[in-house]
Amino acid sequence: MRAARTAYPLKWRIMDALEGVAAAIWPARFRRATPYLMLLPAVLLVGLLVLGLIQIADASLRTLDTTTFQFSDDYSIANFQRALTEPLFLVVARRSLIAALIVTAVTLVFAFPYAYLMVRTASPRLRKFLLIALFLPFFIGQVVRAYGWLIILGNQGMVNEALGLVVVAPMRLIYNYPAVLFGLVQYMLPFAVLMLAPALTAIPEELEAAAGSLGANWVRTFIHVVLPLARPGFIGAGVVVLTLSLTDFAVPAILGGGSQDFTANAIYDQFFRTSDQGLGATLALMLVALGSILVGLVFALFGAGTLAMGRSRA
Amino acid sequence: MSYSRSKSVVLWTLVTIALVTLSAPTIVVLGASFTGGNIITFPPDGLSLRWYARISQASDLRNAFLRTLQVATVCTIVAIPVGTLAGITLAKYAVRFEKAIQVYLLLPFTIPLIGSGIGLMLIFGKAGFLGQLWPVGIACCVINLPFMIWAVTASATGLDPDLELAAANCGAPPLQVFFSVTLPAVMPGVITGSLLMFILALNEFLVSLLLVDARIVTLPVLIYNSIRSIITPDLAAISVVFIACSAVAIFLLDRLVGLDIFLKSK
Numbered sequence: 411m412r413a414a415r416t417a418y419p420l421k422w423r424i425m426d427a428l429e430g431v432a433a434a435i436w437p438a439r440f441r442r443a444t445p446y447l448m449l450l451p452a453v454l455l456v457g458l459l460v461l462g463l464i465q466i467a468d469a470s471l472r473t474l475d476t477t478t479f480q481f482s483d484d485y486s487i488a489n490f491q492r493a494l495t496e497p498l499f500l501v502v503a504r505r506s507l508i509a510a511l512i513v514t515a516v517t518l519v520f521a522f523p524y525a526y527l528m529v530r531t532a533s534p535r536l537r538k539f540l541l542i543a544l545f546l547p548f549f550i551g552q553v554v555r556a557y558g559w560l561i562i563l564g565n566q567g568m569v570n571e572a573l574g575l576v577v578v579a580p581m582r583l584i585y586n587y588p589a590v591l592f593g594l595v596q597y598m599l600p601f602a603v604l605m606l607a608p609a610l611t612a613i614p615e616e617l618e619a620a621a622g623s624l625g626a627n628w629v630r631t632f633i634h635v636v637l638p639l640a641r642p643g644f645i646g647a648g649v650v651v652l653t654l655s656l657t658d659f660a661v662p663a664i665l666g667g668g669s670q671d672f673t674a675n676a677i678y679d680q681f682f683r684t685s686d687q688g689l690g691a692t693l694a695l696m697l698v699a700l701g702s703i704l705v706g707l708v709f710a711l712f713g714a715g716t717l718a719m720g721r722s723r724a
Numbered sequence: 725m726s727y728s729r730s731k732s733v734v735l736w737t738l739v740t741i742a743l744v745t746l747s748a749p750t751i752v753v754l755g756a757s758f759t760g761g762n763i764i765t766f767p768p769d770g771l772s773l774r775w776y777a778r779i780s781q782a783s784d785l786r787n788a789f790l791r792t793l794q795v796a797t798v799c800t801i802v803a804i805p806v807g808t809l810a811g812i813t814l815a816k817y818a819v820r821f822e823k824a825i826q827v828y829l830l831l832p833f834t835i836p837l838i839g840s841g842i843g844l845m846l847i848f849g850k851a852g853f854l855g856q857l858w859p860v861g862i863a864c865c866v867i868n869l870p871f872m873i874w875a876v877t878a879s880a881t882g883l884d885p886d887l888e889l890a891a892a893n894c895g896a897p898p899l900q901v902f903f904s905v906t907l908p909a910v911m912p913g914v915i916t917g918s919l920l921m922f923i924l925a926l927n928e929f930l931v932s933l934l935l936v937d938a939r940i941v942t943l944p945v946l947i948y949n950s951i952r953s954i955i956t957p958d959l960a961a962i963s964v965v966f967i968a969c970s971a972v973a974i975f976l977l978d979r980l981v982g983l984d985i986f987l988k989s990k
Contacts, residue, residue: 428899432899448813462844462845466842466843466846469846520741523739527736527739537987543743544746549923549973553947557959559748562749596749599746608986628728628730628731674837678934698836701834702835705834
């Protein structure tokens with residue numbers, strides 16, 4: 411037995427000590443609470459956002475005194491009245507909402523065939539190529555991608571230079587609404603494809619073959635078999651694209667050049683240009699509310715789709 | 725299965741448009757970074773590496789890049805334990821209020837980034853943390869945490885709970901079960917999640933913009949600020965740093981877990 415004791419490896423000793431410490435801090439009778447303990451760090455971390463929202467709500471109720479640049483100590487709803495009545499904010503809100511709807515529709519139209527081909531292709535090489543072409547821009551970030559579009563579409567950009575070679579007058583391709591929409595679609599495509607793909611993988615290919623052998627052409631197969639079964643993917647992708655484009659900052663700022671501000675840009679300006687924190691916080695709160703209402707509405711109507719985490723899945 | 729011709733034509737047309745749109749900015753930025761001229765023109769004024777030489781000399785760029793790496797590291801180090809534990813729990817245990825907890829943990833996605841960013845700016849400001857880098861890392865971790873949790877739950881659902889019971893039955897105490905059975909089983913998810921967290925924090929722009937000041941700008945913010953004034957090829961050369969990081973991340977992801985993991989149905 412003594413010999414065995416010296417052969418007891420250090421790693422085992424360390425593990426024994428750790429087990430001892432763990433058992434002392436968290437005895438076996440706490441076992442039923444273990445899952446909650448494991449969730450605690452994540453809950454606390456996300457709690458920072460809740461605290462932040464409370465701060466925003468607090469700031470939104472204080473008005474700025476423009477003579478002293480001090481915030482009022484007492485609460486009032488003046489900021490909300492201003493936010494709802496000033497035409498500028500209504501224009502900005504309508505612009506971002508319409509953009510979000512258009513971008514969502516266009517993105518889904520392009521993301522679905524991409525995801526479908528990626529999932530269904532028989533060639534592993536093509537699949538890998540499509541995956542890499544998807545991840546490369548996804549991992550590059552918005553600012554660099556928008557910068558790329560400036561080089562291509564800018565007033566002295568590639569397209570205009572090329573047009574100049576064939577003696578066509580340069581066109582203004584950026585700093586307008588379509589440029590922002592285009593930039594957003596490009597930004598959203600990877601998100602949408604990645605939300606759609608798992609839902610498409612879940613559809614057995616035999617179902618399509620069966621529909622085909624029963625006489626349906628591919629259009630009917632898509633409409634009656636693939637699209638309905640891919641619904642969780644469309645919900646996941648739709649929600650993500652809708653909320654991300656509704657609240658985007660970088661694309662309207664860079665490709666809109668200040669003339670196509672979205673709500674997020676208006677909020678930023680209130681905080682950092684006008685320095686009216688109260689009004690900025692009010693707009694931020696209303697944007698959070700609008701986003702949550704949209705997400706809640708979709709979830710209530712259709713379920714969480716591919717967005718669900720954990721065991722119970724739609 | 726027989727593809728009809730019209731189906732291939734429609735599919736490929738849409739996919740080609742998507743491919744061109746996805747890749748154009750990356751390719752153009754790469755091309756522009758090698759230009760020989762002082763401004764970006766088309767066709768380019770010859771090839772040169774002078775802009776790379778220029779950016780390697782610029783200490784403000786180098787420092788901004790190092791700061792960005794620091795932010796991404798903080799984000800990933802925090803996300804790994806937090807997201808792994810939460811992911812395993814959500815995938816394996818029946819907890820009370822499970823739906824509510826799920827909705828709560830999805831808050832980082834449902835609250836718009838500008839809202840999260842301003843909220844964090846206000847609380848970090850009150851706590852006197854602004855002007856440092858670690859709060860930026862924490863902020864990046866919070867806003868992207870669902871990615872980490874997703875990645876881990878996806879691999880944890882594949883783990884048969886009987887394996888853990890078998891280990892315990894053979895006399896393994898709880899920590900040993902966790903480290904020798906549970907953790908190896910969810911490792912692909914942990915790797916995927918941490919790579920995602922790192923690369924997303926590296927690129928994070930809006931939250932950085934709100935939380936940094938002029939002394940500690942991160943690289944995406946620096947690029948954004950420079951874009952506004954003038955377009956020069958040195959910006960393209962810096963942007964290539966991000967393209968390179970992205971390529972490395974994709975390579976690692978493919979080697980370590982396989983990109984196909986994103987196609988798996990949950």
